[in-house]
Amino acid sequence: GNSVTQMEGPVTLSEEAFLTINCTYTATGYPSLFWYVQYPGEGLQLLLKATKADDKGSNKGFEATYRKETTSFHLEKGSVQVSDSAVYFCALSDNNQGGKLIFGQGTELSVKP
Amino acid sequence: GAVVSQHPSRVICKSGTSVKIECRSLDFQATTMFWYRQFPKKSLMLMATSNEGSKATYEQGVEKDKFLINHASLTLSTLTVTSAHPEDSSFYICSVSGQHSNQPQHFGDGTRLSIL
Numbered sequence: 001g002n003s004v005t006q007m008e009g010p011v012t013l014s015e016e017a018f019l020t021i022n023c024t025y026t027a028t029g030y031p032s033l034f035w036y037v038q039y040p041g042e043g044l045q046l047l048l049k050a051t052k053a054d055d056k057g058s059n060k061g062f063e064a065t066y067r068k069e070t071t072s073f074h075l076e077k078g079s080v081q082v083s084d085s086a087v088y089f090c091a092l093s094d095n096n097q098g099g100k101l102i103f104g105q106g107t108e109l110s111v112k113p
Numbered sequence: 114g115a116v117v118s119q120h121p122s123r124v125i126c127k128s129g130t131s132v133k134i135e136c137r138s139l140d141f142q143a144t145t146m147f148w149y150r151q152f153p154k155k156s157l158m159l160m161a162t163s164n165e166g167s168k169a170t171y172e173q174g175v176e177k178d179k180f181l182i183n184h185a186s187l188t189l190s191t192l193t194v195t196s197a198h199p200e201d202s203s204f205y206i207c208s209v210s211g212q213h214s215n216q217p218q219h220f221g222d223g224t225r226l227s228i229l
Contacts, residue, residue: 034217043119043206044157044220089156093217099210100147101218105156 002027006090006104013080013111021075021107023064023090031092033057033066033073034101038087047075047088080111116140117209119221127229128199134192134224136207142187145210147218148180150203157206163190197228 007022025031032051036044048057053068062077073090090104118137126132136146144165149157161182162170169182179201181193194201204225208218 032217036220041223041225043222044208046217046219049217100159100162101157101208102159103156106154108154 002031002092002094002102004090004092004102004104006088006107009087009106009108011107011109013109015082015111015113016079017111019075019077019080019084019109021088021090021109023073023075023104025071025073025090025092027071027092027094029094030068031094033064034091034093035062035064035073035075036089036091036103038089038106040086044089080109082111082113085109085111116219117207117221119207119224121224122222123225123227125227125229126197129196130228132194132197132226134194134205134207134226136190136192136209136221138188138209143190143209144187146184146190147208147210148182148190148192149206149208151206151223152203160192165190194226197226199228202226202228 003026005024034049035047037047038044048059050057050066056065064073064075087106087108089106091101093099093101120135124132146163148160150160151157159172160175163182163184165184165187171177184190204223206223208220
């Protein structure tokens with residue numbers, strides 16, 4: 001079946017450091033891929049998305065490229081801020097963007113001043 | 114502005130109580146809503162897909178009689194945890210399928226349920 005695997009956390013970085021959170025997936029067909037962010041005590045917010053191979057999603061300085069050849073969708077940011085501290089979830093939807101989501105296990109990011 | 118309103122945000126109640134959680138789509142009519150459960154420091158687990166006017170589709174291992182889902186209108190789905198026990202304590206999150214098939218889901222802010 002479809003699945004999403006993320007790198008384990010927690011990830012602790014200093015402010016302005018470079019961030020990479022790895023995400024790989026297993027799916028039949030051509031899924032849509034997402035990164036969601038969850039701040040403490042809150043629900044999920046869509047961070048970025050990509051719907052086909054080689055698409056690059058970007059938002060708030062975060063980027064991720066849909067790599068079909070490596071079945072990956074790694075999240076990157078060039079310079080993290082303390083306010084980026086949160087849990088990040090990689091997810092896929094195997095039929096359409098509004099369809100059922102399968103989440104990775106989440107990666108907690110802590111950014112220190 | 115908010116697309117999805119989930120209420121209440123926090124519930125603390127005694128064991129044996131039934132608890133109802135509401136999920137409202139504020140901006141558009143939603144034929145499909147989803148209910149997730151999240152344990153501390155864990156990912157989201159899809160519990161069921163709520164379809165307006167028909168029975169919910171439950172994921173494997175989720176008890177239908179324990180977690181009652183009603184989607185009686187295009188803007189409201191409810192999850193009732195019946196006869197809740199401490200092991201039902203969790204963070205429950207609903208989401209609304211995008212207005213169009215090429216739009217992603219919108220999530221509510223979640224409900225923290227604590228059963229004493």
